[in-house]
Every structure is written in structure tokens, then in C-alpha cells.
Amino acid sequence: MKRLYYLFRGTEFARTISNDLQNAGINEGQLHFLSHDQAGLQTAHVPQADIFDERDIPHSGTWGAITGLGIGILFGSYLISTELGAHMSLGVFLFVCILFTFFGAWAGGFIGISSDNHHISRFHDALEEGDTLLMLDTYDEREETRLKQLMHTRHMEASYEGEEENFKVFL
Numbered sequence: 001m002k003r004l005y006y007l008f009r010g011t012e013f014a015r016t017i018s019n020d021l022q023n024a025g026i027n028e029g030q031l032h033f034l035s036h037d038q039a040g041l042q043t044a045h046v047p048q049a050d051i052f053d054e055r056d057i058p059h060s061g062t063w064g065a066i067t068g069l070g071i072g073i074l075f076g077s078y079l080i081s082t083e084l085g086a087h088m089s090l091g092v093f094l095f096v097c098i099l100f101t102f103f104g105a106w107a108g109g110f111i112g113i114s115s116d117n118h119h120i121s122r123f124h125d126a127l128e129e130g131d132t133l134l135m136l137d138t139y140d141e142r143e144e145t146r147l148k149q150l151m152h153t154r155h156m157e158a159s160y161e162g163e164e165e166n167f168k169v170f171l
Helices: 014-023 036-044 056-082 083-087 089-114 121-128 141-154
Strands: 004-008 033-034 131-138 159-165
Touching: 004 014, 004 121, 004 141, 014 033, 014 036, 014 131, 014 141, 056 083, 056 141, 121 131, 131 141, 141 159
Parallel strands: none
Antiparallel strands: 004 131, 004 159, 033 131
């Protein structure tokens, strides 16, 4: 899967772009419009980016869980090396690791909700200035070529801003 990025000024072209892409066979789940003008996007009746597209919750939560697991293993190992550890079972060690992993994921999620998604952070200034970001998911090379052609020929107001290979929502 690839995610293509397009920027255009304001929200007035969002409906036309959405209609053209849907007429070309793209389903609504492949379109994600992001703008600080939420009312403009709602008026245009276009698919808006969700919180996971906008905020870095899954990415930060994943890294928090990995960090928490590492700390849990270190803390559990420390406990085993003490006198208390002589009476500690494998189940208690695993419980400590799982507890730290969940705490890390929870803390990472809170960090992520307060920051832009790392995939779109490069568009922060443009969004602040009133631009709208279109994130377009494609499933194969043929579809990607067709959509790039459509956007290039019919929507000159939208500038192509790049793509991500093998885009995964959660990382």
C-alpha cells in the first residue's frame, strides 16, 4: 500500500477532488482530508482524517510499549537478583514485564495525542497557513499511476507532495 500526499489552498476544492476520485473507483476509506478548517471540510461532505491520521498515538504508544517492556525486563531481572527474587516465580516476572509494557503504551499514547502524526509533521506549517492535505491510499501500482494522472490533469490546484511506500497506519 502507498499513501500519496497532495496539498491545496483552502477547502473549496475538496468536494470536487473527492467526487472525481470516487468516480474513478476510489472508495471513501482511501481518502483522508485534513485541514484546520473543520467546518469547511464538513460543509464539503468529504471524508476527514481521523485522530490516528492526525495525531501520533499509535506510533508513540508502540514505542512506549517497547520501552516499557525493556524497563520491565530490567526491573524484573533486578528483582530476581535480590533476596526477594529467590521467592519470585516466572509468573511474577512476566506480570512485572506486562505491567511495565502496558504502562509504557499508556504513557506513549498520551505523548502521541499531544503531537502531530510523524507521517504528516512536515505539513504542519502549510496546514497552519490554511492549506488542506489530501492523503490518498493506493493498493497497487496501476491504481497509483491512474490516480496520479487524474490528479495531475484534472486538479492542478493540488500540488503533489510525495508518497510513502508500504504505509502502515500504526507505525
